[in-house]
Amino acid sequence: MPNEFHSMATADAIAAEQIKAFFRETNAQNLAGIVILCLLALLVESLVPWWTWGPALALAGGVTVWRARGIVAYHRAPSSRTSAQWGLGQTLGAALNGTAWGFANTAMTAHLPLPYQFFILTVAAISASAAASEGFAYFRPSRAFICTSLIPLALWYLLAGDQLHLILGLMLGIFVPVLLWQGGKRHAAFNESLHLRFKNEFLARELAHQRQIAEEAGKAKAKFLASASHDLRQPVQAIALFQELLRPEMTLTAKGEEYFAKAQQAVGAVSGLLSALLDVSRLDASTLKPQHAVLSVGDLLNDLQREYGPLAERKGLELRVVGCRLCVDTDAMLLGRILRNFLSNALQYTPTGKVLIGCRRRGQNLHIEVWDTGIGISEADQDNIFEEFVQVGNQHRDRQQGLGLGLAIVDRAARLLDAEVSVRSVPKRGSCFAISLPISDAAPSKRPLRTSADGISPYDLDNRRIVVVENETLIRDGLHSLLENWGCAVISGDSGASVLAQIEELGVEVDAIISDFGLSETESGIDVVGYLRAHLGPNLPALLMTGDTSEGAMQAAAESGLVLLHKPVRPWRLRQTLCALLSGTGKDSAG
Structure with a gap:
């Protein structure tokens, strides 16, 4: 057991439970003892001198009253004394009571004929047995009573001088240790139950404590990621804007073009990391609620084939998609994210061979499975691949192999869908990732229009007057210049009051607002x-940009009904969203 369990506080708690159980049972036994001794004296008082029972009865009566007062005091205020003090008082009382019994029984037996001697012996043995039974919780008072009440009587039988009394004395001498041993066993069993109880309580508290530590660590990690993400998003946003502005202004050699492309690639890698962290934050936030609808699995698989077919072909892999006519009840966006992560990993970790995506019906559920002939995953690694930043076969953290967040996103998305994700894998032979979803017999919902950059109709931004409110000077200047390059007239400032003053001074109308x-x-x-x-x-189109990925920011934006774009926002994405707002097709979203 842990050392903490053996602490003094735990020992005190066990002692307190022993005393509590003892006082719960001892009152009836205390009163029964004096009643039985009185009846015994009444039975033989005509046959024995008064001094054989009178003093003993007086002592036993006084002790009974004293013990009864102690019992009442305990029930009124158990914390007024320590467990050791309560126990000591009852042990002393039981020893005095036992002394009265031992003296009376021995003195009366010496003056009584054999039948009465047997009767007194029987009563004494039964009383001692009852005391042993009473002492299962706290055995010291019972032990004191047994020894002081029976040992004097046993000695008298041993010294009586005839064979019968000698044998009875020997039997009583054996009975006393056996009774003490049995009482000790019952007490030990009770003690063990207390130890197990307190051990379980300790383990429960320890488990709750460790869970609290884990939750606090998770919150601290989330807070750190959100803070680091916010601080990184601002300069990356500025770099992305000025890269977009810089490229048309440059005339580069072939080497320069290569260097500029690598710089764009590096910025893209940082943007990819921040976007993945944003996905994790969104899935952890309670604001993201699954939008369940009936989805045609076949349509989704066809989309995936069109999307990932060219990538598989460039890698020399065969991507096979097995059609499916069934529908499932799920969130199309979250399921698409899960399957895209499965496919991305399969293509990334399959040097040669093929990747297959298909479905299996299992009762009322549909298993959508992605198979590959890649490097596989060892059984030991399968337990932690759904944790953040875990990558099999990428110990040197090569960013070309991804960030290690894909399956962490899968795990969170699956939990939001209340869906089961499973993995089977054999090293050097391949893997199978699957998600299980409930089958729906209803007709599939109407599919939303595609929202990729290629699917947005161009919108003329010439002479559109856009207000930019941004407190970061670099980002504000970058947005101002970028929008001007797109043909917009721009009014920018670091607060609502500053831009409104410019608008009123110019006396112009505004077409849209972009605000941090x-x-x-x-x-x-x-x-x-x-x-x-x-x-x-009141109907002026507006969108928000932010580097804040916290749950509070997403909740506030959702409640305001405004479009929210998370930095770093790619220029094409910003133009796409601005065009949608100006054309009246923009809708509440977060991106």
């Missing part, structure tokens, strides 16, 4: 949009 979410401690992007709409019109 966390401008200052006293003003948020939501406040700015509300402030400008109050002066310029």
Whole structure:
């Protein structure tokens, strides 16, 4: 057992439980003892001198009253004394009571004929047995009573001088240790039950403590990731904006083009990491609720084939998709994210061979499975591959092999869908990842329009007047210049009041607002949009940009009904969203 379990506090708690159980049982036994001794004296008082029972009865009566008062005091205020003090008082009382019994029984037996001697012996043995039974919780008072009540009587029988009394004395001498031994066993069993109880309570508290530590560590990790993510997103956003502005202005050699492409690749890698962290934050946040609908699995598999077929072909792999006519009840976006992560991993970790995606019906559930002939995963690694930043076969953290967040996202998305994810794998032979979802017999819901960059109709931004509110100077300047390059007239500032003053000075109308979410401690992007709409019109299109991935930020944006884009926002994504807002097709979203 842990050392903490053997602490003094635990020992005191066990002692307190022993005393509590003892006092719960001892009152009736205490009163029964004096009643039996009185009846015994009444039975033989005409046959023996008064001094053989009178003093003993007086002592036993006084002790009974004293013990009864102690019992009442304990029940009123058990914490007024220590467990040792309560126990000592009852042990002393039991020893005095036993002395009275031992003296009376021995003195009366010496003056009684044999039949009465047997009767007194029987009563004494039964009383001692009852005391042993009573002492299962706290055995010291019972032990004191047994020894002081029976040993004098046993000695008298041993010294009586005839064979019968000698044998009875020997039997009584054997009976006393056997009774003590049996009482000790019952007490030990009770003690063991207390030890097990307190051990279980300790383990339960320890488990709760460890769970609390784990939860606090998880919160600290989430807070650190959110803080680091926010601090990194701001400069990365500025770099992305100025890269977009810089490229048309440069004339580079072939080497320069190569270097610039690598710089863009590095910024893309950082953006990819931040986007993956954002996905994890979103899935951890309670604001993300699955939008269940009936989905045609066949349509989704066809989309995946079109999306990943060219990548498989470039790697020299065969991507085979087995069609499916069944429908499932799920969130299409979350299921798509899960299957895309399965396919990305399968293509990444399969040097040669093929990747297959198909379905198996299992009762009322459909298993959507992704098989590959890749490097496989050892059984030991299968337990932790769904943790953040865990990558099999990438000990040197080669960023070309991904970030190790894909399966962590899968795990969180599956838990939101209340779906079971499973993995089977054999090293050097391949793996199978699967998700199980309930089959639906209803007709599939109407599929939403695709929202990729290629699916957005171009919208003329020439002469559109856009307000930019951003407290980071580099990002504000970058947005201002980028929008001007797109043909917009731009008014920018670091607060709602500063841009409104410019608008009123120019006397112009505004077409849309782009605002940072966390401008200052006293003003948020939501406040700015509300402030400008109050002066310029309640239906003025607006979107928010933020580097804050916290649950609170996403909740606030969702409640405001504003579009929320998470930094770093790629220029094409910003233009796509702005065009959708200006054309009236924009909708509440987070991206």
